[in-house]
Amino acid sequence: MKNTFMPAFRWVLFVSRRFSRVDRKGRSAVTSFLASLGICFGVMTLITVISVMNGFQLSFIDAIMEISSYHVRVENVEESAFQSFCQTEPEIISATPFYEAQSLLVGESEKQGAALIRGVSKDQLALDQGFRKQIRILRGRFDLSSEDSIVIGSSLANSLGIFVGTKVSLFALSGGNDVELISSDRTFTVTGVFHTGYADINSAYAFISLEAARKYFGKDAVLRYGVKLHDTANDALVISRIQKKFPQARTESWKNYNRSFFGALRVEKNMLMLLVFLIFLVVGINIFNGMRRMVYERREEISVLTAFGGKPSLIQSIFVVQGFLVGVIGAIPGLALGLLLSVQMSRIFTIMSKLVYYVQYVGYMIISPENARYLRENPMYMIYGHIPPRIIPGEVLVIMIFGVFSSLLASWVASRGVLKMTVAEVLRDE
Numbered sequence: 001m002k003n004t005f006m007p008a009f010r011w012v013l014f015v016s017r018r019f020s021r022v023d024r025k026g027r028s029a030v031t032s033f034l035a036s037l038g039i040c041f042g043v044m045t046l047i048t049v050i051s052v053m054n055g056f057q058l059s060f061i062d063a064i065m066e067i068s069s070y071h072v073r074v075e076n077v078e079e080s081a082f083q084s085f086c087q088t089e090p091e092i093i094s095a096t097p098f099y100e101a102q103s104l105l106v107g108e109s110e111k112q113g114a115a116l117i118r119g120v121s122k123d124q125l126a127l128d129q130g131f132r133k134q135i136r137i138l139r140g141r142f143d144l145s146s147e148d149s150i151v152i153g154s155s156l157a158n159s160l161g162i163f164v165g166t167k168v169s170l171f172a173l174s175g176g177n178d179v180e181l182i183s184s185d186r187t188f189t190v191t192g193v194f195h196t197g198y199a200d201i202n203s204a205y206a207f208i209s210l211e212a213a214r215k216y217f218g219k220d221a222v223l224r225y226g227v228k229l230h231d232t233a234n235d236a237l238v239i240s241r242i243q244k245k246f247p248q249a250r251t252e253s254w255k256n257y258n259r260s261f262f263g264a265l266r267v268e269k270n271m272l273m274l275l276v277f278l279i280f281l282v283v284g285i286n287i288f289n290g291m292r293r294m295v296y297e298r299r300e301e302i303s304v305l306t307a308f309g310g311k312p313s314l315i316q317s318i319f320v321v322q323g324f325l326v327g328v329i330g331a332i333p334g335l336a337l338g339l340l341l342s343v344q345m346s347r348i349f350t351i352m353s354k355l356v357y358y359v360q361y362v363g364y365m366i367i368s369p370e371n372a373r374y375l376r377e378n379p380m381y382m383i384y385g386h387i388p389p390r391i392i393p394g395e396v397l398v399i400m401i402f403g404v405f406s407s408l409l410a411s412w413v414a415s416r417g418v419l420k421m422t423v424a425e426v427l428r429d430e
Helices: 001-024 028-071 079-088 129-134 152-159 197-205 210-217 231-243 261-296 299-307 312-343 345-367 369-374 379-385 392-420 423-429
Strands: 073-074 092-107 112-120 136-140 151-154 165-175 187-195 205-209 224-229 249-254
Touching: 001 079, 001 312, 028 197, 028 261, 028 312, 028 392, 073 231, 079 092, 079 224, 079 423, 092 152, 092 210, 112 152, 112 165, 112 197, 112 210, 151 152, 151 197, 151 224, 152 187, 152 197, 165 210, 165 261, 197 205, 205 210, 231 249, 249 312, 261 312, 261 392, 312 345, 312 392
Parallel strands: 112 205, 151 187
Antiparallel strands: 073 224, 073 249, 092 112, 092 165, 092 224, 136 187, 151 205, 165 187
């Protein structure tokens, strides 16, 4: 079998190369070049877009899982026994206690804003590495050493008009029967302003100490534990072990806690993959039309090869190999360009920001010169530029395979007409 396959394969490659040399300056060469160029730009664009989208999505996901939802949330367990269990469990990195309640914050300027108040340990940054990595202190410090200290999100601070050192009141607070719904006595001093990769956390979260939470949230406040794992995929395994050790415990995985959000991200990713399919479908149709014309133009050579004993399946393989080469020649440069653009995305956003600014500046100088000095660069470009793209090798490989496969499939379908040609028919027509 080996002796039969290799000579046939070498013959297919030889004839394919001969066809390619003859077609270097013909219409078929232009068609092949444009097809490869289309695959190149398709692969490049999709790798870049998906990498940037992954950067946005994973920055959201990391901030949510490390700050908001944790990997596993546990409640209704005995404190010391659960802490001992977590220290002996190899899958668990940390387990930190917290309280949380809804509140209406009022700043010194009487501005109001809804917030989720979370009571955490004074040593939260030291106890939870993931929390420390995702939370970035813009002003002040993450200092909860005092019972009246509070650290709030950057967007929430801006909306309330408060800064480090100013006072903020938990004017309305959800809680049990022993907690006053509305009170002006719950006053805290802002010790820090933080920022994360997820806007909802920046605009709605504030942190106080566990001691302050016990004091103001009431006796009915539920003490929960935020559990962090080495591998988030092992959440079900850890939950089963917790339920086995603590049957009365109530647990919730990060998958259930953020189900609607992650579902929306999944729909977004699926729509983008559909776009991948549509782009390569268009490229494949162009390759199909070009390959059909090539087969028609080569009908004399095909009849001669058939007359000398060439099998139709082998002759079809000649055009399939050419289609494969078109896909590879387009996909490899597209892969390189896509990865290069993804890595340099910060610089690209900076260039886009300056380009848009100067175009607008020139326009203002022509239309309204007196207002040109008020023009500023769009800060959103800088925000986008500071979110690093995430290149996932599996998705990049799928895009590249799609590019090659679309060309390969189009060539195979277009060259099926070779199997229907007969030598007598071709020679009679000529």
